[in-house]
Amino acid sequence: MNVKELGFELAHVGINQENAVEAKATADLLCDLFGFSPRETEGSFFTDEYFEVMKSEFLGRLGHVAIRTVDTEKAMAYLMTKGIAFDESTAGRGPDGKIRVIYFAKDIAGFRFHLTQKA
Numbered sequence: 001m002n003v004k005e006l007g008f009e010l011a012h013v014g015i016n017q018e019n020a021v022e023a024k025a026t027a028d029l030l031c032d033l034f035g036f037s038p039r040e041t042e043g044s045f046f047t048d049e050y051f052e053v054m055k056s057e058f059l060g061r062l063g064h065v066a067i068r069t070v071d072t073e074k075a076m077a078y079l080m081t082k083g084i085a086f087d088e089s090t091a092g093r094g095p096d097g098k099i100r101v102i103y104f105a106k107d108i109a110g111f112r113f114h115l116t117q118k119a
Contacts, residue, residue: 011066020055027053060112
């Protein structure tokens, strides 16, 4: 399989924070510094789609890195040939039953990577 066919690209970087107050302060700072627009979700604050600032400690010692792909399941198969294992408990499926998001089983450099399906 040609890796270019999977269309890997950075979706966002997740930053772990201890609580919602810390997360909001970090998100506000990033928005102020770089002109991003904030968006709050139940568990995080997004700054446009570049950073996801978590309201509590989440997967990954430092945070997480989201990688988009054109086909999550094919990307998983490719990455498994590279020795990557996946945490099946994090799998999110679409209406068709196919995996649309899934986290790696282990951190890389303190970050937990996850795949996410391109729309």
